[in-house]
Amino acid sequence: MIVGDRVGGRSLRWGMVGGGRGSQIGYVHRSAATRDGIFALVAGALDVDGERGRAFGIALGMDPSRSYPDYKVMFTAEAGREDGIEVVSIATPNNTHFVICKAALEHDLHVICEKPLCFTVAEAEELAGLAKSRQRTVGVAYGYSGYQMIEEARALVAAGELGDIRVVNFQFSHGFHNTAVEQESPSTRWRVTPEFAGPSYVLGDLGTHPFYLSEVILPHLRIKRLLCTRQSFVGSRAPLEDNATVLMEYESGAVATAWISAVNAGAMHSQKIRVVGSRGSLEWWDEHPNQLSLEIQGQPPRLLDRGMPYLHGTALEEDRIGAGHPEGLFDAWANLYRRFALAITGSSQTLTFPGIEAGLEGVRWVENCVRSADQGGVWVDYR
């Protein structure tokens, strides 16, 4: 159970790049990191507009001399201080992740980076090599993996409750971008512009989330090959897709399908994962994250609830308020930031966290999907 004690008995000195006023995800990072005093936000370069970023940092309570106009200035200045930042989060558009992450590692900082980690496997491998040589932790902000029922799903599969895994189906298919909303929304505009978004829109922006959940729940499955098709139903988004379908075959003989979309008109998030084994199935949906559906063939279906003593120990480890009270996105992210802190401080932990390998695998998945789709939807070998 999490009761608010700090990892290692102190707050990590933390900085942020991006996540400025009005950004979509900046506040989630700050809420999660500071929830239990594990991270203290002492410096930032929060905005592409240096002055606006400085003003926002000061409004957040930063020492004015440590609210910087630019991340490069911040890394240099903080490296020269005895109380300089130890870890930095990167919450900027995708095209900047690689260069900022690299610069942070070169300044011997631990990094928590937004997804997708970067644009190419080659870039991700370079970051992985750098993190290894500098002995620094890189965490990737796959926030949904902090939900406790994902741990229960993982534990059920590991215990063999579903039998042999046969079929996996995951989706993140919302309807919020069924028209060209980017004309009015800067935060959507960069997502559909290759220069900022990279080689894909929904595959990288949305698909990497449930893909990582599949890796957490099914760590023993390795993709052998995949086939992807992608479409730009809002034509002005081409060549970037706002809808994609992926077929995957695992080395074990299991198969998977994925539907990733921003044009699922009428739907909210619709992020779900269903795992089917020879004995039974489980299903989780991020709009009802406190429940996990467990169906064993021939038995009445069960809806498992967060916080209940019948869950596996790992699914109870991050409980904060007991059963019955709903927990949500902020709690999941706070769990994840806590796991990052445990990794950074070298403390022992039983739960997995999305590190540099998870970032790399997300990039590999997107790269393969794009490679398949751009050849007309053909099977491509995964590695």
Ligand code: NAD
């Ligand atoms: P946004 O456009 O709403 O905000 C981006 C912020 O970054 C802005 O404050 C902008 O001023 C700042 N910025 C841009 N370039 C900068 C630079 N060079 N230096 C400093 N600040 C800079 O974008 P967003 O929706 O918040 O997305 C940011 C990142 O977070 C993206 O990579 C996105 O994929 C990711 N994201 C992740 C999740 C998640 O669930 N993990 C959710 C939303 C967004």
